[in-house]
Amino acid sequence: MTVAPPASIMTTNVAQELHDLVAELYPICRSITGDGVRDTLRRIQMRLPLTIHEVPSGTPVFDWIVPREWNIADAWIKTVHGERVVDFQRSNLHVVSYSVPVNERLSLSELRQHLHTLPEHPRWIPYKTSYYKEAWGFCVSAEQYAALTEPVYDVCIDSRLEDGHLTYGELFVPGETPDEVLCSCHVCHPSLCNDNLSGIAVAVFLAEWLSTLRTRRLSYRFLFIPGTIGSITWLARNLDALQRIRHGLVLSGLGGPGGLVYKRSRRGGAEIDRAAANVLKHWDPAGDVRSFIPYGYDERQYCSPGINLAVGCLSRTPYGEYPEYHTSADNLAFVRPELLEDSYLACRSILDVLEHNVTYMSQNPMCEPQLGRRGLYGSMGGAAEGRARELALLWVLNLSDGTHSLLDVAERSSLSFESIRQSAEALIEHGLLARPANATATVSKGFHEPTGGEAQ
Protein backbone atom coordinates (compact mmCIF):
# COMPACT_ATOMS: atom_id res chain seq x y z
CA MET A 1 0.00 0.00 0.00
CA THR A 2 1.28 3.44 -0.91
CA VAL A 3 1.18 6.05 1.82
CA ALA A 4 0.65 9.61 0.61
CA PRO A 5 3.11 12.19 1.94
CA PRO A 6 1.73 14.71 4.44
CA ALA A 7 -0.04 17.61 2.75
CA SER A 8 2.61 20.06 3.98
CA ILE A 9 5.33 18.46 1.87
CA MET A 10 3.19 17.34 -1.03
CA THR A 11 4.03 19.11 -4.26
CA THR A 12 0.98 19.96 -6.35
CA ASN A 13 0.95 19.56 -10.10
CA VAL A 14 1.05 23.31 -10.67
CA ALA A 15 3.99 23.75 -8.28
CA GLN A 16 5.94 21.03 -10.03
CA GLU A 17 5.01 22.29 -13.51
CA LEU A 18 6.23 25.78 -12.63
CA HIS A 19 9.51 24.31 -11.44
CA ASP A 20 9.73 22.11 -14.52
CA LEU A 21 9.52 25.19 -16.75
CA VAL A 22 12.29 26.86 -14.75
CA ALA A 23 14.36 23.68 -15.17
CA GLU A 24 13.72 23.58 -18.92
CA LEU A 25 14.96 27.15 -19.40
CA TYR A 26 17.81 26.94 -16.87
CA PRO A 27 20.62 25.68 -19.16
CA ILE A 28 20.18 28.41 -21.80
CA CYS A 29 22.84 31.15 -21.92
CA ARG A 30 20.80 34.34 -22.17
CA SER A 31 21.93 37.93 -22.30
CA ILE A 32 20.23 41.21 -23.27
CA THR A 33 20.42 40.14 -26.93
CA GLY A 34 21.26 36.99 -28.85
CA ASP A 35 20.18 33.45 -29.49
CA GLY A 36 19.69 32.60 -25.81
CA VAL A 37 16.78 35.06 -25.62
CA ARG A 38 15.39 33.74 -28.95
CA ASP A 39 15.61 30.13 -27.76
CA THR A 40 13.86 31.06 -24.50
CA LEU A 41 11.06 32.90 -26.32
CA ARG A 42 10.58 30.06 -28.82
CA ARG A 43 10.11 27.63 -25.95
CA ILE A 44 7.49 29.94 -24.43
CA GLN A 45 5.94 30.18 -27.90
CA MET A 46 5.32 26.42 -27.78
CA ARG A 47 2.87 27.13 -24.91
CA LEU A 48 1.55 30.60 -25.78
CA PRO A 49 1.00 32.45 -29.08
CA LEU A 50 3.78 34.89 -28.29
CA THR A 51 4.82 37.45 -30.92
CA ILE A 52 8.60 37.71 -31.14
CA HIS A 53 9.87 41.17 -32.11
CA GLU A 54 13.35 41.91 -33.49
CA VAL A 55 14.66 45.47 -33.18
CA PRO A 56 17.86 46.24 -35.14
CA SER A 57 21.09 47.22 -33.40
CA GLY A 58 21.63 50.96 -33.58
CA THR A 59 17.93 51.84 -33.20
CA PRO A 60 17.64 54.93 -30.99
CA VAL A 61 15.26 54.40 -28.06
CA PHE A 62 14.90 57.56 -25.97
CA ASP A 63 18.38 58.31 -24.57
CA TRP A 64 19.67 54.81 -25.43
CA ILE A 65 20.68 52.89 -28.53
CA VAL A 66 19.84 49.24 -29.12
CA PRO A 67 23.24 47.56 -28.68
CA ARG A 68 25.04 45.15 -30.93
CA GLU A 69 23.97 41.53 -30.59
CA TRP A 70 26.11 39.21 -28.48
CA ASN A 71 26.43 35.46 -28.97
CA ILE A 72 28.83 32.96 -27.51
CA ALA A 73 29.77 29.44 -28.59
CA ASP A 74 32.40 28.45 -26.04
CA ALA A 75 35.00 29.76 -23.60
CA TRP A 76 37.73 28.35 -21.43
CA ILE A 77 40.90 28.87 -19.45
CA LYS A 78 43.38 26.08 -20.23
CA THR A 79 46.76 25.10 -18.92
CA VAL A 80 49.48 24.99 -21.57
CA HIS A 81 49.00 21.21 -21.45
CA GLY A 82 45.42 21.62 -22.71
CA GLU A 83 43.49 20.97 -19.49
CA ARG A 84 40.36 23.14 -19.19
CA VAL A 85 40.47 24.55 -15.66
CA VAL A 86 37.57 26.94 -16.26
CA ASP A 87 34.94 25.78 -18.76
CA PHE A 88 31.92 27.69 -20.12
CA GLN A 89 30.33 24.31 -20.93
CA ARG A 90 30.13 23.56 -17.21
CA SER A 91 28.56 26.92 -16.28
CA ASN A 92 27.61 29.80 -18.53
CA LEU A 93 28.13 32.13 -15.56
CA HIS A 94 31.89 31.66 -16.06
CA VAL A 95 31.97 34.31 -18.80
CA VAL A 96 31.22 37.97 -18.11
CA SER A 97 28.14 38.60 -20.25
CA TYR A 98 28.93 40.65 -23.39
CA SER A 99 32.64 39.76 -23.21
CA VAL A 100 34.42 40.63 -26.45
CA PRO A 101 36.28 37.73 -28.12
CA VAL A 102 39.74 36.83 -26.83
CA ASN A 103 42.23 34.10 -27.73
CA GLU A 104 45.58 34.62 -26.00
CA ARG A 105 48.28 33.14 -23.82
CA LEU A 106 48.52 35.26 -20.65
CA SER A 107 50.66 35.31 -17.56
CA LEU A 108 48.83 34.50 -14.35
CA SER A 109 49.08 38.10 -13.17
CA GLU A 110 47.63 39.36 -16.49
CA LEU A 111 44.83 36.77 -16.31
CA ARG A 112 43.94 37.70 -12.73
CA GLN A 113 43.02 41.21 -13.87
CA HIS A 114 40.14 39.63 -15.79
CA LEU A 115 38.88 37.31 -13.01
CA HIS A 116 35.95 37.91 -10.68
CA THR A 117 35.34 35.90 -7.49
CA LEU A 118 33.22 35.86 -4.36
CA PRO A 119 35.67 35.28 -1.49
CA GLU A 120 32.86 35.13 1.11
CA HIS A 121 31.32 32.12 -0.71
CA PRO A 122 34.34 30.17 -1.99
CA ARG A 123 32.33 27.65 -4.05
CA TRP A 124 29.96 30.08 -5.75
CA ILE A 125 30.50 31.65 -9.17
CA PRO A 126 29.44 35.30 -9.36
CA TYR A 127 27.35 36.69 -12.27
CA LYS A 128 28.79 39.75 -13.98
CA THR A 129 27.98 41.74 -17.11
CA SER A 130 29.68 44.38 -19.22
CA TYR A 131 26.94 45.42 -21.64
CA TYR A 132 27.94 48.97 -22.35
CA LYS A 133 31.74 48.87 -21.93
CA GLU A 134 33.84 46.68 -24.23
CA ALA A 135 35.67 44.27 -21.96
CA TRP A 136 36.15 40.58 -21.29
CA GLY A 137 36.32 38.55 -18.12
CA PHE A 138 35.78 35.26 -16.37
CA CYS A 139 33.80 34.62 -13.18
CA VAL A 140 35.26 31.80 -11.10
CA SER A 141 34.75 30.40 -7.64
CA ALA A 142 37.33 31.46 -5.07
CA GLU A 143 38.42 27.80 -4.96
CA GLN A 144 39.07 27.83 -8.72
CA TYR A 145 40.93 31.11 -8.37
CA ALA A 146 43.18 29.68 -5.66
CA ALA A 147 43.94 26.64 -7.82
CA LEU A 148 45.36 28.81 -10.64
CA THR A 149 49.05 28.47 -9.81
CA GLU A 150 50.76 27.94 -13.20
CA PRO A 151 52.80 30.82 -14.64
CA VAL A 152 50.81 31.07 -17.90
CA TYR A 153 47.38 30.06 -19.21
CA ASP A 154 45.64 29.90 -22.59
CA VAL A 155 42.44 31.92 -22.60
CA CYS A 156 39.64 31.81 -25.17
CA ILE A 157 36.23 33.46 -25.38
CA ASP A 158 34.59 32.41 -28.64
CA SER A 159 32.00 35.20 -28.76
CA ARG A 160 30.63 37.53 -31.41
CA LEU A 161 29.58 41.12 -30.83
CA GLU A 162 28.12 42.44 -34.07
CA ASP A 163 25.15 44.24 -35.59
CA GLY A 164 22.03 42.17 -35.13
CA HIS A 165 18.85 42.59 -33.13
CA LEU A 166 17.35 42.99 -29.70
CA THR A 167 14.65 40.35 -29.28
CA TYR A 168 11.58 40.46 -27.06
CA GLY A 169 8.29 38.61 -26.75
CA GLU A 170 4.82 40.08 -26.44
CA LEU A 171 1.41 38.54 -25.87
CA PHE A 172 -1.92 40.35 -25.84
CA VAL A 173 -4.89 38.64 -24.16
CA PRO A 174 -8.02 40.66 -25.00
CA GLY A 175 -10.80 41.41 -22.55
CA GLU A 176 -14.18 43.14 -22.69
CA THR A 177 -12.61 46.58 -22.30
CA PRO A 178 -9.48 48.09 -23.86
CA ASP A 179 -8.12 48.83 -20.37
CA GLU A 180 -4.92 46.84 -20.00
CA VAL A 181 -2.90 45.15 -17.29
CA LEU A 182 0.81 45.00 -18.14
CA CYS A 183 2.74 41.99 -16.83
CA SER A 184 6.47 42.29 -17.48
CA CYS A 185 9.41 40.02 -16.74
CA HIS A 186 13.07 40.03 -17.77
CA VAL A 187 14.57 37.28 -19.92
CA CYS A 188 18.21 38.42 -20.03
CA HIS A 189 19.97 36.41 -17.33
CA PRO A 190 21.85 33.17 -18.06
CA SER A 191 21.51 30.19 -15.70
CA LEU A 192 19.91 31.99 -12.76
CA CYS A 193 16.64 30.62 -11.43
CA ASN A 194 15.06 33.04 -9.01
CA ASP A 195 16.31 36.16 -10.76
CA ASN A 196 14.66 35.88 -14.18
CA LEU A 197 13.35 32.32 -14.58
CA SER A 198 10.86 32.43 -11.69
CA GLY A 199 9.26 35.57 -13.14
CA ILE A 200 9.11 34.03 -16.60
CA ALA A 201 7.46 30.85 -15.29
CA VAL A 202 4.85 32.73 -13.26
CA ALA A 203 4.09 35.04 -16.21
CA VAL A 204 3.62 32.06 -18.56
CA PHE A 205 1.25 30.35 -16.13
CA LEU A 206 -0.71 33.58 -15.56
CA ALA A 207 -1.15 34.03 -19.31
CA GLU A 208 -2.31 30.42 -19.65
CA TRP A 209 -4.75 30.83 -16.76
CA LEU A 210 -6.17 34.10 -18.12
CA SER A 211 -6.71 32.50 -21.51
CA THR A 212 -8.95 29.86 -19.93
CA LEU A 213 -11.25 32.35 -18.18
CA ARG A 214 -14.74 32.49 -19.62
CA THR A 215 -14.83 36.27 -19.20
CA ARG A 216 -12.19 38.92 -18.74
CA ARG A 217 -13.20 42.51 -18.02
CA LEU A 218 -9.64 43.73 -18.61
CA SER A 219 -7.15 43.07 -21.38
CA TYR A 220 -3.67 41.78 -20.56
CA ARG A 221 -0.31 42.43 -22.17
CA PHE A 222 2.63 40.22 -21.29
CA LEU A 223 6.17 41.34 -22.05
CA PHE A 224 9.15 38.98 -21.97
CA ILE A 225 11.99 41.45 -22.39
CA PRO A 226 15.65 41.98 -21.63
CA GLY A 227 16.00 44.11 -18.48
CA THR A 228 16.32 47.89 -18.82
CA ILE A 229 17.08 48.15 -22.56
CA GLY A 230 14.08 45.90 -23.34
CA SER A 231 11.53 47.96 -21.43
CA ILE A 232 13.05 51.19 -22.75
CA THR A 233 12.82 49.79 -26.30
CA TRP A 234 9.23 48.61 -25.85
CA LEU A 235 8.16 51.94 -24.33
CA ALA A 236 9.85 53.93 -27.12
CA ARG A 237 7.99 51.85 -29.76
CA ASN A 238 4.60 51.82 -28.02
CA LEU A 239 3.92 55.31 -26.72
CA ASP A 240 0.43 55.20 -28.23
CA ALA A 241 -0.41 52.12 -26.17
CA LEU A 242 0.48 53.65 -22.82
CA GLN A 243 -2.87 55.38 -22.32
CA ARG A 244 -4.59 51.98 -22.28
CA ILE A 245 -2.36 50.58 -19.51
CA ARG A 246 -4.29 51.00 -16.29
CA HIS A 247 -2.28 48.67 -14.07
CA GLY A 248 0.94 46.72 -14.21
CA LEU A 249 3.17 44.27 -12.42
CA VAL A 250 6.84 43.51 -12.86
CA LEU A 251 7.35 39.86 -11.89
CA SER A 252 10.71 38.77 -10.54
CA GLY A 253 12.30 36.73 -7.77
CA LEU A 254 9.16 34.71 -7.09
CA GLY A 255 10.60 31.29 -6.22
CA GLY A 256 13.14 32.04 -3.52
CA PRO A 257 12.65 32.09 0.24
CA GLY A 258 10.87 34.74 2.26
CA GLY A 259 7.42 36.28 2.20
CA LEU A 260 5.90 38.12 -0.73
CA VAL A 261 7.09 41.69 -1.17
CA TYR A 262 5.19 44.25 -3.21
CA LYS A 263 6.92 47.46 -4.21
CA ARG A 264 4.45 50.23 -4.97
CA SER A 265 4.38 52.14 -8.23
CA ARG A 266 5.71 55.68 -8.33
CA ARG A 267 2.11 56.87 -7.93
CA GLY A 268 1.98 55.06 -4.59
CA GLY A 269 -1.81 54.82 -4.23
CA ALA A 270 -2.78 53.44 -7.64
CA GLU A 271 -5.38 50.70 -7.87
CA ILE A 272 -2.67 48.07 -8.44
CA ASP A 273 -0.89 49.29 -5.30
CA ARG A 274 -4.06 49.02 -3.27
CA ALA A 275 -5.00 45.66 -4.79
CA ALA A 276 -1.60 44.14 -4.04
CA ALA A 277 -1.56 45.58 -0.52
CA ASN A 278 -5.00 44.14 0.22
CA VAL A 279 -4.09 40.69 -1.10
CA LEU A 280 -0.75 40.52 0.75
CA LYS A 281 -2.32 41.68 4.01
CA HIS A 282 -4.65 38.70 4.04
CA TRP A 283 -2.34 36.27 2.21
CA ASP A 284 1.01 36.22 3.87
CA PRO A 285 1.86 37.15 7.48
CA ALA A 286 5.49 37.50 6.31
CA GLY A 287 4.47 39.72 3.40
CA ASP A 288 5.63 43.29 3.02
CA VAL A 289 4.53 46.34 1.05
CA ARG A 290 7.23 48.87 0.31
CA SER A 291 7.34 52.36 -1.14
CA PHE A 292 8.62 53.07 -4.62
CA ILE A 293 12.31 53.78 -5.10
CA PRO A 294 13.87 54.52 -8.51
CA TYR A 295 16.04 51.40 -8.36
CA GLY A 296 15.25 47.78 -9.09
CA TYR A 297 13.82 46.05 -12.17
CA ASP A 298 11.90 47.44 -15.14
CA GLU A 299 9.48 49.37 -12.92
CA ARG A 300 12.29 51.96 -13.06
CA GLN A 301 11.40 52.60 -16.70
CA TYR A 302 7.62 52.14 -16.43
CA CYS A 303 7.66 54.59 -13.51
CA SER A 304 10.04 57.17 -15.02
CA PRO A 305 8.42 60.62 -14.75
CA GLY A 306 7.47 60.98 -18.42
CA ILE A 307 5.90 57.50 -18.49
CA ASN A 308 4.53 57.23 -14.94
CA LEU A 309 2.51 54.06 -15.37
CA ALA A 310 0.80 52.43 -12.39
CA VAL A 311 3.27 49.53 -12.37
CA GLY A 312 4.51 47.90 -9.17
CA CYS A 313 6.88 45.00 -8.64
CA LEU A 314 6.08 41.69 -6.97
CA SER A 315 8.82 39.43 -5.63
CA ARG A 316 9.64 37.36 -2.62
CA THR A 317 12.88 38.44 -0.87
CA PRO A 318 13.95 41.26 -3.22
CA TYR A 319 17.11 41.37 -5.34
CA GLY A 320 20.30 41.98 -3.40
CA GLU A 321 18.76 40.95 -0.07
CA TYR A 322 19.67 37.25 -0.31
CA PRO A 323 23.27 36.06 -0.61
CA GLU A 324 22.51 33.75 -3.56
CA TYR A 325 21.47 36.76 -5.69
CA HIS A 326 23.55 37.01 -8.90
CA THR A 327 25.56 33.89 -8.10
CA SER A 328 25.60 30.26 -9.18
CA ALA A 329 23.76 29.45 -5.93
CA ASP A 330 20.59 30.91 -7.47
CA ASN A 331 20.03 27.47 -8.93
CA LEU A 332 17.30 24.86 -9.32
CA ALA A 333 17.49 23.90 -5.64
CA PHE A 334 17.14 27.53 -4.54
CA VAL A 335 13.71 28.02 -6.11
CA ARG A 336 11.03 25.90 -4.44
CA PRO A 337 8.03 24.52 -6.34
CA GLU A 338 5.61 25.40 -3.53
CA LEU A 339 6.89 28.98 -3.34
CA LEU A 340 6.56 29.41 -7.11
CA GLU A 341 2.97 28.23 -6.78
CA ASP A 342 2.28 30.50 -3.81
CA SER A 343 3.57 33.49 -5.82
CA TYR A 344 1.52 32.45 -8.86
CA LEU A 345 -1.67 32.14 -6.81
CA ALA A 346 -1.04 35.51 -5.13
CA CYS A 347 -0.66 37.08 -8.58
CA ARG A 348 -3.96 35.54 -9.62
CA SER A 349 -5.61 37.02 -6.53
CA ILE A 350 -4.20 40.47 -7.32
CA LEU A 351 -5.48 40.22 -10.91
CA ASP A 352 -8.82 39.01 -9.52
CA VAL A 353 -9.10 42.23 -7.53
CA LEU A 354 -8.46 44.31 -10.66
CA GLU A 355 -10.96 42.23 -12.63
CA HIS A 356 -13.74 42.52 -10.08
CA ASN A 357 -13.17 45.93 -8.53
CA VAL A 358 -16.34 47.60 -9.70
CA THR A 359 -18.78 49.95 -8.00
CA TYR A 360 -22.29 48.82 -7.12
CA MET A 361 -25.44 50.52 -5.99
CA SER A 362 -27.52 49.19 -3.14
CA GLN A 363 -31.09 48.57 -4.28
CA ASN A 364 -32.39 49.02 -0.73
CA PRO A 365 -30.60 52.06 0.71
CA MET A 366 -33.39 53.19 3.07
CA CYS A 367 -32.28 51.47 6.31
CA GLU A 368 -30.90 47.93 6.21
CA PRO A 369 -32.69 45.34 4.13
CA GLN A 370 -34.01 42.40 6.12
CA LEU A 371 -31.29 39.85 5.50
CA GLY A 372 -32.72 37.04 7.66
CA ARG A 373 -35.85 36.89 5.54
CA ARG A 374 -33.65 36.25 2.51
CA GLY A 375 -31.55 33.56 4.19
CA LEU A 376 -28.44 35.75 4.16
CA TYR A 377 -27.93 35.77 7.93
CA GLY A 378 -26.11 32.82 9.50
CA SER A 379 -26.58 30.73 6.42
CA MET A 380 -23.17 29.11 6.48
CA GLY A 381 -20.23 28.06 8.64
CA GLY A 382 -19.70 28.39 12.36
CA ALA A 383 -20.56 31.34 14.56
CA ALA A 384 -17.35 33.30 13.95
CA GLU A 385 -17.39 32.62 10.23
CA GLY A 386 -21.06 33.52 10.06
CA ARG A 387 -20.46 36.82 11.83
CA ALA A 388 -17.57 37.71 9.51
CA ARG A 389 -19.77 36.98 6.52
CA GLU A 390 -22.60 39.11 7.91
CA LEU A 391 -20.18 41.95 8.56
CA ALA A 392 -18.96 41.76 4.96
CA LEU A 393 -22.57 41.87 3.72
CA LEU A 394 -23.32 44.91 5.87
CA TRP A 395 -20.19 46.74 4.70
CA VAL A 396 -21.02 46.11 1.06
CA LEU A 397 -24.61 47.26 1.54
CA ASN A 398 -23.57 50.33 3.51
CA LEU A 399 -20.87 51.59 1.14
CA SER A 400 -22.48 50.63 -2.16
CA ASP A 401 -23.85 54.09 -2.86
CA GLY A 402 -22.39 54.37 -6.33
CA THR A 403 -19.19 56.05 -5.15
CA HIS A 404 -17.29 53.22 -3.42
CA SER A 405 -15.69 50.35 -5.30
CA LEU A 406 -15.43 46.89 -3.76
CA LEU A 407 -11.76 47.59 -3.04
CA ASP A 408 -12.82 50.73 -1.16
CA VAL A 409 -15.16 48.52 0.88
CA ALA A 410 -12.41 45.96 1.55
CA GLU A 411 -9.98 48.65 2.72
CA ARG A 412 -12.52 50.46 4.91
CA SER A 413 -13.68 47.21 6.53
CA SER A 414 -10.18 45.64 6.82
CA LEU A 415 -11.69 42.54 5.24
CA SER A 416 -10.21 40.63 2.33
CA PHE A 417 -11.31 41.64 -1.14
CA GLU A 418 -12.36 38.06 -1.77
CA SER A 419 -14.83 38.08 1.16
CA ILE A 420 -16.23 41.42 0.01
CA ARG A 421 -16.58 40.15 -3.54
CA GLN A 422 -18.39 36.99 -2.39
CA SER A 423 -20.78 39.10 -0.33
CA ALA A 424 -21.47 41.34 -3.31
CA GLU A 425 -22.28 38.31 -5.44
CA ALA A 426 -24.70 36.98 -2.80
CA LEU A 427 -26.41 40.37 -2.61
CA ILE A 428 -26.68 40.56 -6.40
CA GLU A 429 -28.34 37.13 -6.41
CA HIS A 430 -30.96 38.45 -4.01
CA GLY A 431 -31.55 41.63 -5.98
CA LEU A 432 -30.06 43.86 -3.31
CA LEU A 433 -27.18 45.19 -5.45
CA ALA A 434 -27.17 46.37 -9.05
CA ARG A 435 -24.27 45.61 -11.33
CA PRO A 436 -23.06 48.26 -13.72
CA ALA A 437 -24.18 47.54 -17.27
CA ASN A 438 -20.61 47.25 -18.61
CA ALA A 439 -19.80 44.34 -16.28
CA THR A 440 -22.09 41.86 -17.99
CA ALA A 441 -20.56 41.40 -21.45
CA THR A 442 -18.76 38.20 -22.28
CA VAL A 443 -15.72 37.69 -24.45
CA SER A 444 -14.78 34.48 -26.09
CA LYS A 445 -11.67 32.66 -25.04
CA GLY A 446 -8.62 33.27 -27.21
CA PHE A 447 -5.69 35.46 -28.05
CA HIS A 448 -5.14 38.38 -30.40
CA GLU A 449 -1.86 39.44 -31.92
CA PRO A 450 -0.45 42.65 -30.49
CA THR A 451 -0.48 45.66 -32.77
CA GLY A 452 2.57 47.60 -33.96
CA GLY A 453 6.12 46.46 -34.53
CA GLU A 454 7.31 43.82 -36.91
CA ALA A 455 6.45 40.31 -35.83
CA GLN A 456 9.05 37.64 -36.50
Ligand code: ZN
Ligand atom coordinates in the same frame (compact mmCIF):
# COMPACT_ATOMS: atom_id res chain seq x y z
ZN1 ZN B 1 19.50 40.34 -11.99
